[in-house]
Amino acid sequence: MENRLVTLFREKRENLLNVYFTAGFPELESTGVVLKTLEAAGADIVEIGMPYSDPLADGPTIQASNTEALRNGMSIRKLFSQLAEVRAQVSLPIILMGYLNPVLQFGIEQFCQEAARVGVDGLILPDMPLHEYEEEYLPLFQKYNLSLIFLVTPQTAEERIRKIDDLTNSFIYLVSSASTTGIKVGGDSKQLQYFQRIQNLNLKNPKLIGFGISDRSSFQLACKYAEGAIIGSAFIKVIQEKENLEQNIRQFIQEVKAPESVSA
């Protein structure tokens, strides 16, 4: 079967909405509900966070959701069993995001094998060194038809961006500004220049802008400069509320995806 990310990007290359949530949050068994509701509400991709004790690149909101999910008893093993159960009911691409240490403890090959088995399409491992991936793990990821997604930041040199583009077969995660997750995208001139600079590189892979995308206006701004965007912390805030989980998710996604009003 073709990787679902590859299929998606062949068919759609604009206004792509990728939503991040932490597995096992707000409750251990929320993973499946959140996933199904997101697909029904119109998310194009989901990125499921594997909770970690020390999420270095994450701001307070996602940190807190990680802590809570671990307290709920979430683990990679548990996530795989949840995904195995729910995968037949959703067809959108699934990405797992997490830090390298828990994956190493699971065993990288075993992890890839399990991920493939339960229908995962992509992985984001922010602390996986590019050269180590290239030299050691690339064949493994290919064998299991998993796409590793790399981050690009305002400080990433062009040469390195080109290399990342070469090593990628799904999309590039464009970090909106120098920050951890959860800082709002303001759309200041420096940021827009950066988005424009990347757009002008004409990379072969689509780009999704993440970190600080929180609502309709920041989503639309991102979609002007990239093929889509990723919402994380803002969505975690929506699902913090255990009551009316599905309704809140539907409403939030609807608001984010609402077309630009004619009068604006």
Added chain:
Amino acid sequence: MKYSVDERGYYGNYGGAYIPEMLYPNVEELRQKYLEIIYEPGFQEELQGLLRDYVGRPTPLYYAQRLSEKFKAKIYLKREDLAHTGAHKINNTVGQILLAKRLGKTRIIAETGAGQHGVATATVCALAGLECVVYMGKIDTERQKPNVARMQLLGATVVPVTSGSQTLKDATNEAIRDWISNPEDTHYIIGSVVGPHPYPDMVARFQAVISEEVKQQLQEKEGRANPDYVVACVGGGSNAAGAFYHYLNEPDVKLVAVEAAGHGVETGFSAATSVLGTLGIIHGSKTLLMQTEDGQIVEPHSISAGLDYPGIGPMHAHLWETGRAKFFSITDDEAMQSVVLLSRLEGIIPAIESAHALSALNKMELKPTDVVVLNLSGRGDKDLATIINYLEDIEKPNGE
């Protein structure tokens, strides 16, 4: 066997740079430039001048006669407690502040456990006129209060960290997050031989002055540059790295690394990484760390804030694996007994961290002819509140 770092940033199986892209440009810039900058003659001249006139180096190598009598061996104390600010930490911060200036950075961040590294960083920032922000676990701000006041007096902003176990690991996470958010003007002065390459090697080189001096001083006092043992405590491992550095390839010198056992290695309240740790990634480095089967980092415990860290630097993981260094673990109680012992026998109040190294003397099988160099990494003034509380508690009958 090679004990120094290789071109890829590894000590054997340990080391490397496992960092998110947001940190890559800064760490890569450091990697490319650190050796060139450090060994540039102008840099060395400035560094040596500061180490001499500002830090007060060389620190004495003191023959501790009464301690020697007690342990029936010749024991020398390398008096890092007499360095400016009261610990070895300043050797590293003086070096890194000069480096930061040459990199054009205007803002400095640091993590601190005991507060010694924070004070040493705040000190050199005052000296260089640079802005300084120090992250410190909230629990540590309480048990090392005098150092918080010192940092503030020196003009630094101390940020109490409330995530996780609220100690050194979490302070380090928060400092890394700050660096992610401020990549252009900020340099991160890591306080130990931990973190992504080139930090472990860079910090070890700045601390290597300890063993460089010991070699010369011991030659003068004993007619030989090599002792039989070098003993040092290991939190992240910077004072040990400095004390071992010039002896790594001298097989006649036995290296002894001392970790904090906390309440005891088996109690679940410990920081003895070489016993309890397994291979993993912490703060950007592949090394030994305390973690669950699922790879979640475990919260350590030690009465000593400077040793309360769930990992050890990659160099020490390699020294452990190859057997080049022998590791001991010392409980809170044993360390506190050594605080009292050194105070009473030699009139020196040691940092609780350094007292762990002293306690290892009880476990080593020493001969009267053995020459032991023990790195007294810091002084105990910062620990007075902890020490007084501890002594009051044990003096109460039935532990009430």
